[in-house]
Amino acid sequence: MIREGDDPFMKAVCQTCMHHCSLEPGQRGICGARENKDGGIVCVNYGRITALALDAIEKKPLRLFAPGSKILSAGSFGCNLSCPFCQNHEISMLNRKTAQDSGGISRVAYVSPKELAEEAYANRDMGNIGLAFTYNEPLVGWEFVRDTAKLVKAYGMKNVLVTNGTASLEVLEELLPFIDAMNIDLKGFREEYYQKLGGSLSAVQAFITRAAAACHVELTTLVVPGENDSAAEMEEEAKWIASLPSAVALHVTRFFPRYHMTDRSATDVQQVYRLANIAGKYLEHVFVGNC
Numbered sequence: 001m002i003r004e005g006d007d008p009f010m011k012a013v014c015q016t017c018m019h020h021c022s023l024e025p026g027q028r029g030i031c032g033a034r035e036n037k038d039g040g041i042v043c044v045n046y047g048r049i050t051a052l053a054l055d056a057i058e059k060k061p062l063r064l065f066a067p068g069s070k071i072l073s074a075g076s077f078g079c080n081l082s083c084p085f086c087q088n089h090e091i092s093m094l095n096r097k098t099a100q101d102s103g104g105i106s107r108v109a110y111v112s113p114k115e116l117a118e119e120a121y122a123n124r125d126m127g128n129i130g131l132a133f134t135y136n137e138p139l140v141g142w143e144f145v146r147d148t149a150k151l152v153k154a155y156g157m158k159n160v161l162v163t164n165g166t167a168s169l170e171v172l173e174e175l176l177p178f179i180d181a182m183n184i185d186l187k188g189f190r191e192e193y194y195q196k197l198g199g200s201l202s203a204v205q206a207f208i209t210r211a212a213a214a215c216h217v218e219l220t221t222l223v224v225p226g227e228n229d230s231a232a233e234m235e236e237e238a239k240w241i242a243s244l245p246s247a248v249a250l251h252v253t254r255f256f257p258r259y260h261m262t263d264r265s266a267t268d269v270q271q272v273y274r275l276a277n278i279a280g281k282y283l284e285h286v287f288v289g290n291c
Contacts, residue, residue: 012036016142017080017166018203030198031140033078043141049111050091051075051135054123060132060162061251063287065181065216070127071160072120075135076144077108081164082198083187084260085224092136113144117151130158130180139167142175149178165207166199172210181216183251184208188221188228189237196227205240212246220251220289223267223275231278238279249285252276256290 014021014029021029023036033045055073057066079092086092111119120131131152133145138161149159158180165184186204187197194201211217219241223229234252241248252275255267269291280286 010039012039012041014041015168016041016140016171017168018200019080019198029080030082031078031080031137033076033140043143045076045078045141046144047110047112048076049074049109049116050077050107052111052119054126054128055132057129057160060134060160060183061220061287061289062160062181062183062216062218063251064218064249064285065160066129066158069129070123071130071132071158072123072128073132073134074111074116075133076138076141077136078140079137079164080140080166080198081137084197085222085255085258087258088135089259113148113151116148117155120152120157121155124157128157130160132160132162134160134162137164137166139163139171139175142167142171146174146178149175153178164199165204165211167207169206169210172207176211176214179215181218182211183218183220184211186219186221186237186241186250188224189233189240190228193228208248209244212244212248217246218249218251220253222253222255223272224255224261225264225267225271229267229271229275231275234275234278235282238282241279242282247284249287250279250283251287251289252279253288254290 011022011024014034019030023029025036028035033043034041035044052074054070057069057071077091120128138145152159159178161179161182163184187194191201241250252272254272272288272291276286276288
């Protein structure tokens with residue numbers, strides 16, 4: 001079990017991800033969702049739902065897990081990366097400059113784990129197979145994921161995690177008994193690129209390796225022009241994925257200008273297909289998205 005801090009008058013170090021934010025009492029971490037409260041680290045976004053929708057499972061994206069089904073998808077706020085192209089920045093990037101959690105979100109509703117699990121079960125007649133934790137980075141509030149996923153499993157339903165894979169392995173171990181499938185972002189395959197996004201390639205590789213050994217995993221790489229779009233990088237990435245002990249599908253998706261990255265055009269469609277074809281030399285399942 002993770003313990004974070006024990007002195008209400010001292011700094012506490014968050015152990016959720018590789019940032020290991022050292023927080024003063026009342027201070028929030030980089031993610032904007034974890035805070036030093038009375039000397040312990042708590043997730044302030046616990047149960048704070050900003051988005052809830054019944055989606056096709058393919059939108060997660062998952063193509064080889066329960067194809068044709070639907071899944072109730074829930075999101076909160078906060079993220080521990082700083083991707084300048086984030087498509088959900090209104091919720092994911094909240095709290096980067098302030099300790100307040102109201103600005104920038106028009107609707108935030110508290111939903112308990114029990115209520116959310118019951119909502120998932122109530123939608124089974126609509127083709128719903130369970131619950132997906134998505135839209136923002138769910139693992140900055142991993143305690144809510146854990147508590148809710150337990151109840152969803154008790155209903156005999158599935159849990160899906162859509163994540164950037166930058167949580168610690170200790171957090172991952174807390175969740176694995178309850179997670180059936182994941183889509184994990186693999187932003188690129190150079191450490192320096194991950195550093196630009198505020199992350200760590202090696203941390204994500206470790207997360208993917210452990211997750212793929214325990215549940216169904218598919219990966220997504222968003223191809224950003226001039227950043228991670230070289231043939232050599234995709235080949236190296238695909239070779240690494242192929243080396244995993246379990247077969248893992250890769251989604252190669254097209255970038256569109258978003259958030260702080262509106263200074264370049266959308267990825268050329270043919271380039272996306274070229275990179276997907278390179279990956280296909282090493283991987284059995286490669287899918288193209290956003291084209």
